[in-house]
Amino acid sequence: MEYKFRDIEKKWQQQWKEKKVYSVPNDSPKPKYYVLDMFPYPSGAGLHVGHPLGYIASDIYARYKRLKGFNVLHPMGYDAFGLPAEQYAIEHGIHPAVSTENNINTFRKQLDNIGFCFDWDREVRTCEPSYYKWTQWIFLQLFDSWFNRITQKAERITQLIKLFETHGSDVPGIQRSAFSFTPAEWKSFDEATQQEILMQYRLAYLAYTDVNWCEALGTVLANDEVINGLSYRGGFPVVKKKMRQWSLRITEYAERLLKGLDEIDFSDSMKEIQRNWIGKSVGAEIDFAVSSEQDVIKSMRVFTTRPDTIFGVDFMVVAPEHEMVKSITSSAQQKEVDDYVQYVLTRSEVDRMAEVKKITGCFTGAYAVNPFDGRKIPIWISEYVLAGYGTGAIMAVPCGDERDFKFAKHFNIPITNIIGEYYNGEEANATKDAILQNSGFLNGMVMREAIDSAIAKIEADGIGKRQVNYKMRDAGWSRQRYWGEPFPIVYKNGVPYAMDEKELPLVLPPSNDFKPAGNGEGPLANLKDWIFFAANENRDSNTMPTHAGAAWYFLRYTDPHNDKAFADKKALDYWGQVDVYIGGSEHAVAHLLYSRLWVKVLHDLGYLNFDEPFKKLINQGKITGDSRFVYRVRGTNKFVSHGLKSQYDADALHVDVNIVNGTELDTAAFKKWKPDFADAEFILEDGKYICGTAIEKMSKSYFNVINPDDVVEKYGVDTFRMYEMFLGPLEASKPWDIKGIEGVHRFLKKLWRLFYDDLKGKVWNEDKANDAEWKALYKGLKKIEEDTDRFSFNTGVSTFMILVNELSDLKCHKKEVLEKLLIALTPYAPHIAEELWSLLGNSGTVLDAAYPAIETKYLIESSKEYPISINGKMRTTINIALDAAQPEVEQIVLTNDVVQKWLEGKAPKKIIFVKGKMVNVVM
């Protein structure tokens, strides 16, 4: 009886579907476990072999946990809103809803083909109104909340209004704002003014912000969609533009997002990326008195991480966009300042980044006064200081900061040395170890310690305070696009109000016009009837970014069909956090931070009893393509083999990996591949045409794409799954080399032969197993369990191979042994396991079997083949009883022939014996 893998796999996939074996209940006496994949954006290209890697890993883990007695939630859905579908609509006239639906169907077919154990009854699609109703609802929760800095939590806006009524603008725990009012004044403000003030505190708020405007795409991009000043999609230039945009006040959560990292199991690099993104820096804000011609501005505030260097300040630099610039510029400098400000305005982000070496700037004619020694410090403006970070102004210490140093040198500003020999006059030295000189009350202190002393003095003198800054900005949340969630907001006479919960969802209006409205507004602005739906009332023409739907989908899976709430509280409490989340590291920043933010806000508002969404995160590596090259002799149709190419003037061309066996080109197939090559000639080496190789990303244009459907057709799903895992560690990126798959396929055939022989038929029997067979089994199962627990699936697969090799050598065909092996194999190769399980006469699915417990009595060893080292070099091994003590071991070792040979009659200096490990004779 042959292993007919395709028949078996199709049969079981059908049965699992009919019997709904992957359907998961929301109430169970079993402990819960939540295994989640990052849901895919359903692109038109379909899956290649790199995509399923993480899904296979999570599938193995989900099945494993189920066998171990857990109620496992393992859902899948689609991140279905997004720009590509809209671009496609503009180019091909197909509505995004239609192309998205088609793509989802293709994805589903491919996913089903790999036999995943998703509970498809829980599928979510972010573009469905029944789903985005709740995305809009959560947005309104953010709109209706503010962040209380004392409780460090989101609270309701009604709470804030009460505080304004009793405290005025002087509410403790409130962030700074431009508004200042008494309780009485608050009550006297008209509605529009009150709403404008409240907007300064809402977690989802409207503000004029500098956005990344991409003219070519006609839209605003998030920071992570801009790479080197060009749009991520299309590579178009991106410039700064002020627009009235929705933003999420994620900066208020910076500290909690940072602290939360300590409690979750993400990789160190992932945590580091998030820490860098949040960019916490501790320092002080210091006020400097200002003396200027106009005398309007009395003082300026700077942020510095190095208040210990305050006596080394030789000039101040203010961002050219800073408001104070107008008020301090002297008449003599006016023209020069105006020109410079004008120059900076014309400079796009791209230019500012591209030119790091060029130093520009301009003196304002005003001076600041050092609060400690009264020195007059010139105030400059320069583009290297950014208005949006810190206070938009810095104190420049050229002896300790490279940029400040270059600036001072360039403009001939005298440099004060406060660090003695640490400063050589050639370059700045950012040390914290120097002993301060020329530094007033800080003289003689080590800089590292002087930081705190300086802050203490600054605070005591009332000229500043300790301050923490974050590099992270609030998240821009408006997109000038059609294919996204509309904002559930109504503007009444220009004042934004939340829509009533009962009116949700605000459905995306039907349209066939996806081009931007031209004035910087998105396609929805073209739908006048929808935008201006009532007198003096209008809607927002923007939609939310794709991050919105993805920021909470893992909550929806717990109760996906609920139309009363985003999910039932009982379901949320039962499933709780995602226990394991598997996905690519490219979502390190945006998706994970926004998800963490939304969960924290929902937690603060009492909807969730946890405040981190993902307990453990695993980033699967990329599978790279293994490209092949042929070398065409220039100007001819002759192709030279790789080893001889240096003798010719030849150009490398990518060749389809599917017509290359290893590195040997199938020259006949090559001639048929493209008409151009029909009469190609070959210069061979040893009668073969050898191709060049390169590891690159999988791409159609490199002809190195492998479609999982083809692999599955040829070798079967179980082989494909195990091979993807066998390639290497889950988190490492690794090349796809089809050659190795034969080994895994052979392994499954060998496993099959333990049960059925091609000639003899059934070979399994119901005999009692002996100790050697039990030992082989349990030794293997123990390792497999350990490997699966730590997501080391590559070593797990190899342990299965070792185990099957051993059982074959032992000629063990005994049901009681093989049955346990099948249960353990189920997570890795579910189809073959299910088939053999049923052929052994079992009813029901193997997924409902109990994971085999390890019988440790078969694993106890009485002796060990000890490695014996002489001076740390392994020379021989001796079998010694494991309970032998040092004197006994020494005696055995010293009488050994090999040891005696090496000792040459001398007595050893000492003998190191580590019980159960090794012996080392030192001479």
Next chain:
RNA sequence: GCCCGGAUGGCGGAACUGGUAGACGCGUCAGACUCAAAAUCUGGUAUUCGCAAGGAUGUGCAGGUUCGAUUCCUGUUCCGGGCACCA
């Protein structure tokens, strides 16, 4: 420039807490079965000296700690990823 991660046979990789480097698989070589091939099975396969027994070398490179280092420390090269005038 700064911050993280990595480098092991011809190839993918293993060695989990400092204790027999190269498990497992691919490839390859030899053999068995076969008219032949496929499939399957058996054995060898880090490099090097040697008929062999056995020895020397060996985890990017240079040092160090240790009885003993792929593993720890210092420096360095290369590769991958993140951030980038962030005060």
